[in-house]
Amino acid sequence: MIAVELRKLVTRPRTWITIALIDALPTLVAVLLALTDIGPRPGTGPAFLSAVLSDGTLFPLAALAMVLPLFLPVAVALTAGDAIAGEAQSGTLRYLLVRPVGRARLLLAKLVSVVAFVLIAVVVVAVTAYVVGALLLGDAPLSSSVSGTALTQQELAWRTALALGYAVLAMLGVASIALFFSTVTDSPQGAAMGALAVLIASTLLLTLDASQALQPYLPTRYWLAFVDLFRDPILWRDVLRGVVQQVLYVVVFLGAAWANFSTRDITS
């Protein structure tokens, strides 16, 4: 079942078109920076974008900071929202369950497929950005942390790997919310919109002083905390909170998805 879902994911053109669209923005930004040599003014651009004119190898992190707030979550919400609701809308869900396949196993297979999509999307963005950054942008490695202290290439590499892993976990939180909505409705668009509504509400509430008490629990609160991995000493505070929070979102929404899907009537 899992192999079938993974094969379906990688052979479906929609997967690669979505990833190509996510990739297009950072690639366009890299081309514009290379052509104009004009970086963002301090305090105005995404994280690391000001540094890539000197050191193009940092562009994967800048690309991550660009796609993480909007493009990547939209793609993940669409993919995860389609997982169950898409089968229901096309009328294949009940046929899938007619086979000797448990509902939990089907949900697990769909989850693995969504996780694979998140991993592929993040890795493709990072690799493309590395290649584009190395070819088009600065070639004088800064080798310094955000705090200005020296970092070896090995330190930079493992911190980058941690940042990518952190982004994957953040997107798994989105995937869990969308997967839950996907078990609630037969409309994949409705499921994706439900997840995106949660994220938009979270982003809005983060700008309000009146919602300060709620903010530590909002799903987007710690997404960009991966920048703290590049401070010296590393500031673990928000990173650890982000990890715990996303794990909780995954546990709660996957649990809810499983509880709902295993008990609902399948009519389509």
Add this chain to the structure above:
Amino acid sequence: MVAAAVVLLAAPIAVRALPADDPEVPAARLLVAAQASGTVAYSGYVESSGTLQLPVTDQFSEVAGLLGGRSRLRVWWRSADDWRVDSLTPAGERDLLHSHGLTTEWDYEAERVTTTPRSEVRLPRSSDLLPPELGRLVLADARPGEVSALGAETVAGIDAAGLRLVPAERQATVDHVDVWMDPDTGLPLQVSVFSADAAAPDISTRFLELSTTMPSERVTRFVAPPGVSVDFDDVVDVAGAAQRYAPVVAPRRLAGLGPRRGGLGRGAVGEYGRGVTAMAAIPLWENSAEPLREQLARTPGAVVEADGSSSLSVGPLELLLTPEAFDEHSWLLLGTVTHPTLERAAAQLARRALMVAYP
């Protein structure tokens, strides 16, 4: 599973809701302990917020950001002459490192390192928002009759003792200041400044994490990254430049306020008042004064008088910029004193400031 998640979510809220143990230390003893806490080494994470919307010009943008927004700070404080404060932003950080009388500023996004000598006159900067620095500043000249105990509150995991300062001066615009401190060391952990009738503090700063272990020497040292040049500025900001170059000496007393104790020697910039009732008079070159004047003219709530002076009141902070007063200079008066006090000061400066030859 869901129940376990709910328990996990609720646990921190429940722990925070537990009442702190009140150490029941008399207010006068807390005051002395806070005033003497300057030798305590510490490190930690601080969040501050301000609601004072000041006009933004190139030379005052950092002050406007500090007093009118949220700041996330990391600090390693070994002593008053060996410390580091990182001001964190979503996309980078601006660090101040001070050692051997020199302050180095690292701006990641601008890839810029600037070193300046210690300046007895300067505008507020991120390190001034640290609870120990702000707490000691407001309590420096406080008298025992002005303070009262507040009970206890948990700050950064410590059962902190509270002290309320109500300034006695009639010119004061600060209604009260609440300072929460470690009862063992006297180190201020949280400071909230309130103007009259304010339900929420105008400025608030608190530790969220704190250690009183001496920070490592390594962490307060800075070596510029390869390829980044180090600039040396002999003045730290527009106030430092005024003190050094303006051809004038501010009066010793102004608007009924005496010179600030432990403040400046006589120079172009005057510092007056006591504790939280403070006023500064800064002679600004017109190339600094004019953008500020234009910005004030566009700022809601600012008042432009017929004589050309501009004034603004934001929370407890009052500001008055005179028209050109002498030799292409205007006086910028600002402080936590009433508007009539600033007007009186402006009138006296027009009569009593002492002109000197350029240094």
